[in-house]
Amino acid sequence: MDAQAGEIVLLSLRVSGVALFFSSLLGIPAGVLLGLNRFPGKRLAVILIYTGMGFPPVVIGLLVYFLLSQRSPLAGLPFLPDLFTPEAMILAQIILAFPLVAGFTMTAIQAVDPALRLQVMALGATRAQAALSILREARNGVIAAIVAGFGGIISEVGAVMMVGGNIAGRTRVLTTAIVLETRQGNFEAALSLSLILLGMAFVVNALLFILQDRWQND
Amino acid sequence: MDILYRVEGLQQIYQNRTVLDVPELDIYRGEILAVVGPSGAGKSTLLRLLAFLESPARGQILFENYPFTPLTAEMPLSLRRRVTMVFQRPVLLHDSVRANVMYGLRLRGERDHHSRVEQALREVGMDRMAHVRARTLSGGEIQRTALARAIVLQPEVLLLDEPTANLDPYNVRLIEDLIQRLNRQYGMTLVIVTHNVFQARRLAHRTALLLDGKLIEVRDTHTFFESPGDARTRAFIHGEWVC
Ligand SMILES: Nc1ncnc2c1ncn2[C@@H]1O[C@H](COP(=O)(O)OP(=O)(O)OP(=O)(O)O)[C@@H](O)[C@H]1O
Ligand SMILES: [Mg+2]
Numbered sequence: 001m002d003a004q005a006g007e008i009v010l011l012s013l014r015v016s017g018v019a020l021f022f023s024s025l026l027g028i029p030a031g032v033l034l035g036l037n038r039f040p041g042k043r044l045a046v047i048l049i050y051t052g053m054g055f056p057p058v059v060i061g062l063l064v065y066f067l068l069s070q071r072s073p074l075a076g077l078p079f080l081p082d083l084f085t086p087e088a089m090i091l092a093q094i095i096l097a098f099p100l101v102a103g104f105t106m107t108a109i110q111a112v113d114p115a116l117r118l119q120v121m122a123l124g125a126t127r128a129q130a131a132l133s134i135l136r137e138a139r140n141g142v143i144a145a146i147v148a149g150f151g152g153i154i155s156e157v158g159a160v161m162m163v164g165g166n167i168a169g170r171t172r173v174l175t176t177a178i179v180l181e182t183r184q185g186n187f188e189a190a191l192s193l194s195l196i197l198l199g200m201a202f203v204v205n206a207l208l209f210i211l212q213d214r215w216q217n218d
Numbered sequence: 219m220d221i222l223y224r225v226e227g228l229q230q231i232y233q234n235r236t237v238l239d240v241p242e243l244d245i246y247r248g249e250i251l252a253v254v255g256p257s258g259a260g261k262s263t264l265l266r267l268l269a270f271l272e273s274p275a276r277g278q279i280l281f282e283n284y285p286f287t288p289l290t291a292e293m294p295l296s297l298r299r300r301v302t303m304v305f306q307r308p309v310l311l312h313d314s315v316r317a318n319v320m321y322g323l324r325l326r327g328e329r330d331h332h333s334r335v336e337q338a339l340r341e342v343g344m345d346r347m348a349h350v351r352a353r354t355l356s357g358g359e360i361q362r363t364a365l366a367r368a369i370v371l372q373p374e375v376l377l378l379d380e381p382t383a384n385l386d387p388y389n390v391r392l393i394e395d396l397i398q399r400l401n402r403q404y405g406m407t408l409v410i411v412t413h414n415v416f417q418a419r420r421l422a423h424r425t426a427l428l429l430d431g432k433l434i435e436v437r438d439t440h441t442f443f444e445s446p447g448d449a450r451t452r453a454f455i456h457g458e459w460v461c
Binding site: 113115116118119120121122123124125126127129133136137 | 266269271292295298299302303304305307308309311312321322325326367368371
């Protein structure tokens with residue numbers, strides 16, 4: 001059980017960690033773009049992101065399941081992972097976390113004094129330098145966006161269950177293991193896994209908070 | 219005299235309203251030009267255009283013969299960086315005073331700027347507050363820090379929008395002395411926007427009056443104040459309501 005639990009914890013961290021990395025890689029620039037610019041279609045993009053922020057994980061799971069299934073119009077594309085693999089779970093979690101990271105980054109960028117952009121341009125910033133400076137000003141909110149993205153995926157069970165299948169030793173993560181143990185009446189095991197999950201969330205969020213705090217005191 | 223800026227048929231339009239209309243204006247290299255006028259006259263708009271921060275609706279600005287027109291997407295960075303502007307309501311970065319002053323040098327990838335930064339801080343009387351976090355500063359301290367982060371770049375052209383609006387008399391004098399020193403020692407070209415006609419008189423070689431977006435008169439400062447050519451200028455410098 002202990003070695004198994006260790007495996008489960010590591011897989012949870014890997015799946016959600018990699019998913020968080022990629023959704024931040026895509027979501028932060030998307031949030032900056034939406035926060036700084038006006039362009040046709042922006043309203044629609046924002047509405048879609050807001051909708052995505054509250055999307056039920058099972059629905060995303062279903063969507064990714066369909067996308068990766070044999071009947072998918074995309075079936076056979078080389079870069080798509082197989083169903084019931086960690087990679088499929090990562091893909092689902094990227095889709096879940098992306099709107100959270102992008103949406104909260106956008107509001108953080110919008111909270112920066114709009115006069116700042118022109119003032120840094122007047123000091124000789126290029127457009128890219130100005131965007132980076134504004135992102136730096138919004139750093140607290142950007143970390144909050146990452147925290148929200150992490151919270152949204154580390155605790156979800158619907159999507160990973162659907163596309164991962166909760167296969168022991170392959171795709172079983174903390175949340176799906178908790179569901180299984182509870183169903184089988186192993187409340188103690190379920191409880192200890194829950195405590196591990198809580199502890200993990202605490203540690204990760206503590207690290208992000210320390211980062212935020214240190215930046216703030218710059 | 220050497221013409222640095224040549225403004226031709228310049229108009230700015232916001233939401234279908236023409237807020238600035240300057241048929242012609244030359245700005246000479248090495249001069250201090252004051253721009254006075256009532257609130258809403260278009261003074262800040264003129265400065266933003268001279269800083270190449272927004273494109274004009276009509277007309278053009280020639281900067282050493284390089285045109286800035288409604289079609290110019292962006293001025294070349296090398297030209298843009300020769301001009302620096304300090305805004306009427308400066309916004310600092312959430313960082314220390316010193317980091318704010320270093321900001322423009324960092325953008326340019328310059329190292330070894332320690333002595334320049336310290337000097338700029340001293341010139342505006344902020345050297346003892348270098349470590350203070352910008353968000354805790356008073357209005358006058360913000361204004362002086364904003365001036366320091368501009369002068370540390372040693373720009374050829376410095377555009378100042380109400381640079382002493384929030385300052386006490388001691389600091390007004392400090393900043394006015396600094397402006398004159400920058401002009402005399404480095405030949406820096408300065409355009410200073412001010413409500414304060416006395417400040418224009420003390421500092422500027424030439425003074426211009428903007429009224430309701432229109433350039434009413436621009437002359438050497440002595441003539442501007444002693445024998446203005448336009449009745450509206452006379453009225454404005456005597457503190458009467460003009461429109
Ligand atoms: N972004 C904008 N959109 C719409 N109108 C604007 C904008 N910026 C300025 N204006 C208008 O343009 C006019 C000129 O504004 P500007 O800020 O240049 O005046 P100013 O002479 O600097 O005034 P003050 O002395 O009060 O600073 C004003 O009527 C102002 O309301
Ligand atoms: Mg103004």
